[in-house]
Amino acid sequence: MAETAVSCEKVSVRFTSERGTVTALDKIDLSIPRGSFLTLLGPSGCGKSTLLRVMADLIAPTSGRVSVLGGAPQAAREARQIGFVFQDPALLAWRSVLENVSLPLEVGGGKSLPGARAPRELLSLVGLDGWERAYPHELSGGMRQRVAIARALVSGPRLLLMDEPFGALDEITRDRLNEELLQLWAATGTTIVFVTHSIYEAAFLGQSVLLLAARPGRVREQVPVPLPSPRRLAQRETPEFTSLAGHLRRVLETC
Amino acid sequence: MANQAEPLPIGGFAEDAEADARFLAHKRWLAWRRRLLPLGAVLLFLLLWWQAVVQFEIKPFIAPSPVAVATVLVERFGILMANLLPTAIEAVCGFLLGNIAAISLATVFVYRKTAEEALFPIAVMVNTIPVVAKAPILVLLLGNGMEPKIAIAAIICFFPTLVNMTRGLRDVRPEQLELMRILSATPREVFFRIRVPNALPYLFSALKIAASTAVIGAIVGEWIGSNVGIGALIIQATYNFDSPLLYATIVVGSTFSALFFGVISLAERRMLRWHSAHKD
Numbered sequence: 001m002a003e004t005a006v007s008c009e010k011v012s013v014r015f016t017s018e019r020g021t022v023t024a025l026d027k028i029d030l031s032i033p034r035g036s037f038l039t040l041l042g043p044s045g046c047g048k049s050t051l052l053r054v055m056a057d058l059i060a061p062t063s064g065r066v067s068v069l070g071g072a073p074q075a076a077r078e079a080r081q082i083g084f085v086f087q088d089p090a091l092l093a094w095r096s097v098l099e100n101v102s103l104p105l106e107v108g109g110g111k112s113l114p115g116a117r118a119p120r121e122l123l124s125l126v127g128l129d130g131w132e133r134a135y136p137h138e139l140s141g142g143m144r145q146r147v148a149i150a151r152a153l154v155s156g157p158r159l160l161l162m163d164e165p166f167g168a169l170d171e172i173t174r175d176r177l178n179e180e181l182l183q184l185w186a187a188t189g190t191t192i193v194f195v196t197h198s199i200y201e202a203a204f205l206g207q208s209v210l211l212l213a214a215r216p217g218r219v220r221e222q223v224p225v226p227l228p229s230p231r232r233l234a235q236r237e238t239p240e241f242t243s244l245a246g247h248l249r250r251v252l253e254t255c
Numbered sequence: 256m257a258n259q260a261e262p263l264p265i266g267g268f269a270e271d272a273e274a275d276a277r278f279l280a281h282k283r284w285l286a287w288r289r290r291l292l293p294l295g296a297v298l299l300f301l302l303l304w305w306q307a308v309v310q311f312e313i314k315p316f317i318a319p320s321p322v323a324v325a326t327v328l329v330e331r332f333g334i335l336m337a338n339l340l341p342t343a344i345e346a347v348c349g350f351l352l353g354n355i356a357a358i359s360l361a362t363v364f365v366y367r368k369t370a371e372e373a374l375f376p377i378a379v380m381v382n383t384i385p386v387v388a389k390a391p392i393l394v395l396l397l398g399n400g401m402e403p404k405i406a407i408a409a410i411i412c413f414f415p416t417l418v419n420m421t422r423g424l425r426d427v428r429p430e431q432l433e434l435m436r437i438l439s440a441t442p443r444e445v446f447f448r449i450r451v452p453n454a455l456p457y458l459f460s461a462l463k464i465a466a467s468t469a470v471i472g473a474i475v476g477e478w479i480g481s482n483v484g485i486g487a488l489i490i491q492a493t494y495n496f497d498s499p500l501l502y503a504t505i506v507v508g509s510t511f512s513a514l515f516f517g518v519i520s521l522a523e524r525r526m527l528r529w530h531s532a533h534k535d
Contacts, residue, residue: 057436058437077436077437077439080438084433084434086430086433086434088428088430090430090431090434092448093529093530094455094527094529103438103448107448108444109440109444111439135529137529155438
């Protein structure tokens, strides 16, 4: 078996509020091989974002064991091995595009980053040559998300976590970014975990799709995607893709 | 691709020199209009005022004509400036002191909720006391020099900045804080790279209010126990029924206040180029 990037054993997360205790994740078992692309798909409230945040050490699990890149999530985070892309690009409005991408290299208490890459090189990788000095408000939604992706990759992370990064974009932009993301993945060899609520996006991007059921959040089924690489958008019209999407939708209906 | 100096998010514009020229000419006209309209209104107002004084034969000690005010402005320029200087020093010192104190306390509030719960009600209480009531208290405490005036100007500036700065430092988008955690940023990095820049637009709205109120505070402070300054000159001119001097003093005080406001606005435009409110 290939080395694992992330593994979860009986991971549960419970939130307590005045209205009682909510089980966001219930005994998740999961293993993600290094260098793979996994998409997390499920209805809202299934805990996909929570699971991603557990891997990123933003949320501590209530019980169970999580291992990221062979150690605790905190160690991976502190070693700057995790990149994270939010649904909102979360760019700093007062910094230019180049300064936004450079942010990860400036913070973290002055620790050295052996895997760090040149911000300009990453901007060119996401197709933003010539936009270094622009400010976020001058960019379109798709371009902002490209900046956020470049920023997530600049420290050279071995695990890239993406929380519905293209959820707020129009379909044309989203399709284009989907294709570009697969090229980025091929170019960097990073393990990617991608949360989405789009069946097509999940099936097109992932080497396998992890279906989560809601209330409480639990693993429903892990579906391998048999499509060949490199993937092109036209492949979404093949019978294999259609039947896969159909299968995912039928499972989702019971989640 | 758009050129580097001025990137535009949308491409594909056709070149049309004539339409461009027409558009620019219209923009220039609008810019001139924006400047000329208020100027015209002021001139018209001065003319009406002047004519009213002449036609209705209003006595100079009731209301002077604008010509009389202008004459005083020129002839007694030295006296007016000599009195503006202490007021300006008091206003600027009070402005600096009050805002520095407010920014420091706002920082404490953001990190220590207990401090906010304990101290904010006191700040509200102090803020409800009218300036004319604060002034005598401070004169009794601090004497007849510049100190009580500086203190009044500072107290007046303090509250708006405290409220705005606390909000600005706190109203950070949660994703940005999550991002900083992913990057294992230190608390100091989060403060200087996220919270402070985020608070700047809030801070400048407060500073613009403070710039004019600091001058008012200094003037009110001078009403009580002072023989120099714009405030003292106002009182003196009123008791002497010297209304042209009274009006001229007010013009000088207001001009200084407007200049102070202008300096802060200029600083804001310089420092907040990124802020969307200052987009063209």
